[in-house]
Amino acid sequence: MEFKVTIIKEPKAEPFDVVLTSPVTIETLVKRYGQDLPYRVIVAKQNNVVHELTQIISAPCTIQFMDIRHPEANAVYQNSLIMIYLKAVNDLLGNVIVEITNPINKGLFTLIHTFEPLTAAQVRSIEKRMKEIVRENIPFKKEIVTRGEALNIMVDNGFSVKAKVLSSDDKINKYRFYSLGGKRDFFYSRMVPSTGYIDKFALKKYGKGVIVRVPHTYSPDKLPEYRDDKKLYKAFGEAAEWGRLMGISYVWDLNEKIRNGEYKDIILLSEALHEKKIAEIADKITCSGRRIVLIAGPSSSGKTTFARRLCTQLKVNGLKPIYMGTDDYFVEREQTPFDENGEPDFECLEAVDIELFNRNLNDLLDGKEVDLPSFDFIYGKKTFGNRLTRINKTQPIVIEGIHALNEDLTPYIDRAEKFKIYISPLTQLNIDGHNRVSTTDARMLRRLVRDNRFRGNPAQKTISTWPKVRAGEEKYIFPYNGEADVLFNSVHIYELAVLKKYAQPLLEAIGPDEEEYSEATRMLRFLRFFLTIEDDSVIVNNSIIREFIGGSIFV
Numbered sequence: 001m002e003f004k005v006t007i008i009k010e011p012k013a014e015p016f017d018v019v020l021t022s023p024v025t026i027e028t029l030v031k032r033y034g035q036d037l038p039y040r041v042i043v044a045k046q047n048n049v050v051h052e053l054t055q056i057i058s059a060p061c062t063i064q065f066m067d068i069r070h071p072e073a074n075a076v077y078q079n080s081l082i083m084i085y086l087k088a089v090n091d092l093l094g095n096v097i098v099e100i101t102n103p104i105n106k107g108l109f110t111l112i113h114t115f116e117p118l119t120a121a122q123v124r125s126i127e128k129r130m131k132e133i134v135r136e137n138i139p140f141k142k143e144i145v146t147r148g149e150a151l152n153i154m155v156d157n158g159f160s161v162k163a164k165v166l167s168s169d170d171k172i173n174k175y176r177f178y179s180l181g182g183k184r185d186f187f188y189s190r191m192v193p194s195t196g197y198i199d200k201f202a203l204k205k206y207g208k209g210v211i212v213r214v215p216h217t218y219s220p221d222k223l224p225e226y227r228d229d230k231k232l233y234k235a236f237g238e239a240a241e242w243g244r245l246m247g248i249s250y251v252w253d254l255n256e257k258i259r260n261g262e263y264k265d266i267i268l269l270s271e272a273l274h275e276k277k278i279a280e281i282a283d284k285i286t287c288s289g290r291r292i293v294l295i296a297g298p299s300s301s302g303k304t305t306f307a308r309r310l311c312t313q314l315k316v317n318g319l320k321p322i323y324m325g326t327d328d329y330f331v332e333r334e335q336t337p338f339d340e341n342g343e344p345d346f347e348c349l350e351a352v353d354i355e356l357f358n359r360n361l362n363d364l365l366d367g368k369e370v371d372l373p374s375f376d377f378i379y380g381k382k383t384f385g386n387r388l389t390r391i392n393k394t395q396p397i398v399i400e401g402i403h404a405l406n407e408d409l410t411p412y413i414d415r416a417e418k419f420k421i422y423i424s425p426l427t428q429l430n431i432d433g434h435n436r437v438s439t440t441d442a443r444m445l446r447r448l449v450r451d452n453r454f455r456g457n458p459a460q461k462t463i464s465t466w467p468k469v470r471a472g473e474e475k476y477i478f479p480y481n482g483e484a485d486v487l488f489n490s491v492h493i494y495e496l497a498v499l500k501k502y503a504q505p506l507l508e509a510i511g512p513d514e515e516e517y518s519e520a521t522r523m524l525r526f527l528r529f530f531l532t533i534e535d536d537s538v539i540v541n542n543s544i545i546r547e548f549i550g551g552s553i554f555v
Helices: 026-033 071-093 120-136 147-156 160-167 230-245 251-259 263-288 303-316 354-365 439-455 459-476 478-483 495-508 517-527
Strands: 003-008 016-020 043-046 049-051 061-066 097-104 107-113 141-146 174-180 183-186 202-206 209-213 292-296 322-325 374-376 381-383 397-400 418-424 486-489
Touching: 003 026, 026 043, 026 061, 043 071, 049 517, 071 097, 071 107, 071 120, 071 174, 071 183, 071 209, 071 517, 097 209, 097 230, 120 202, 141 147, 147 160, 147 174, 147 183, 160 251, 230 263, 230 478, 230 486, 251 263, 251 495, 263 303, 263 418, 263 486, 292 303, 303 322, 303 397, 303 418, 354 397, 418 478, 439 459, 439 495, 439 517, 459 478, 459 495, 459 517, 495 517
Parallel strands: 003 061, 292 397, 292 418, 322 397, 418 486
Antiparallel strands: 003 016, 043 049, 043 061, 097 107, 107 209, 141 174, 174 183, 202 209, 374 381
């Protein structure tokens, strides 16, 4: 028999056709036609559906190779690495409990629960064993089992949390397990064919745990430079404490609260914790006497709502803050720089009129009357004469913008006047000890719902533009979060159960012939573990979540 397969080797490469005379695996096609690619192929799309490289091709289709620059491939690389890590820990320390918790310091923070504190020598031994496993090129063996078989496997292997999650999900009858040299586990993502694919990683003892360092999507061929994000570590720890305070460590715990009707108390408690934290930040600003408050964070962090609520708390402290955005300080449209694709780059720092912005701020601090601009986005020009403003010597200026933490935005402002805040939803709630919900996915769900409800954008557009959004964050936001005086975690432990109601139908509407289908399917796959909070009326109208689902008094 003969059949034609269309191969796409790179995102912007021209597709080409090959004729096959017998079924082959995708891995075979990669070995034949992907030897000249810059990075190792991890998975592939077959007609817009992501498959492992062990998938057999036996009929006409389109195959797109994917390295870890693709989010789906990056997730597969990380899960495969974690399986190797769990295997190495098991080989050296026995059947101890290992938790994969959250991203930090350009890696994944993990906890290994041993009777005695883990030593640096033990961490080095685990890394050495992992490298041995990689050199042995052991295959990841997949098995599809029934629901009853899956429960038995989880109980036999001591996966109590996984068993609880599974027992609460009666809509799925088949489950995928992986084995690696006798070590068996459940992952909701896929795996590479064998351990030899995972050739770049490192371990680092950090605090009470271990950081598993991984390549990043923007540099697949090397590990990123290590950076100690102490504030991020503290914030994740605080989120875990908040979860314990509410009796929620994993998705199953949240689902139980929803089943029992306790979710309304969880919503109110989570909102109260936010309000307390914002009040504490307002107190720090008041005590510092600093008058320029700069707020930055990645997309869908809730910056606008946070800034407004912070202004309210500053007023409680007797101050009279004014709120400013950097969007009014864009350069004139004809002066906008271009990106590497020849398109206007509105996110780069050069798109901001730095001189005018700093002059206006210094004049306000000096008590002068200032004619603040308003940017006309239709005509691409600043307009003046409508915002004559003067403040007294105690009034703070609250500024929210993408470059707010970058000193190059405010080079002419005295550093002693600046109070910098980094905001991001740092998701601590995971499916179980080995399957985490990424902060990036949580943010994309927020954006997907908001863009559909308030901007009329279909989910396809949000998904397709997300890589460009992420690239901007990596370039303009994340490198500067260490500059912050405080970090505000804008996550709500209940939010994915609320967002699911709005996001699920949007994701389900994406058909298999659309390019975004595989990403929509991946998002739906982890959302299935969450029960839905149908009644979200108890969420207050100044909540950060209201910025995305509607009903906000600020947006």
